[in-house]
Amino acid sequence: MTLTEQLKEAMKDAMRAKDKARLGTIRLALSAIKQREVDGQTSLSDDEVLAILTKMVKQRKDSITQYVEGGRQDLADIESAEIAVLEKFLPAALSANELDEIVSNAISESGAQGMQDMGKVMNIIRPKVQGRADMGQVSQTVKAKLTA
Structure with missing residues (x-):
């Protein structure tokens, strides 16, 4: 079952359970997926859907920061609930040790010598960690390992 199909099934379940918050979040995700499909005139792969969901989670985390700074905890709580719904469709997050191992392997695989090779390393890592780690982290x- 593709990720899009899983989202559609989850939407049906949320409708049956009359869970408005979960339903709204899933509909937003499906809407973003559909928009990308229409724009590109193609069906999206699971990796592309993962990228969309990851981006949605990142946007909500940024919103939470802004809401908390602005003293709007009520809105931050809504964003947190949406993140919880979206994260159920993302793969399990990588531990720090797993991430270190992937980075080390990518550096040796690319033959990177310093910061000028960071792009090569990131291109190897990106597909392996998509949706499983924060790209900022x-x-x-990668920077720490390349400068060490």
Whole structure:
């Protein structure tokens, strides 16, 4: 079952359970997927759907930061609930040790010598960690290993 099909099934379940918050979040995700399909005139692969869901989670995390700074905890709580729904469709997050191992392998695979080779390393890592790690954290780990 593809990720899009899983989202559609989850939407049906949320409708049956009359869970408005979960239903709304899933509909937003399906809408974003459909928009990309229409724009590109193609069906999206699971990796592309994962990228969309990851982006949606990142946007909500940024919103939470802004809402908390603005003293709007009520809105931050809504965003947190949406993140919880979206994360159920993402693969399990990588541990720090797993991420270190992937970065080390990518550096040796690419033959990177320093910061000028960071792009090569990131291109190897990106498909392996898509939806499983924050790319900002991945970037910091790569920088630390390349400058060490």
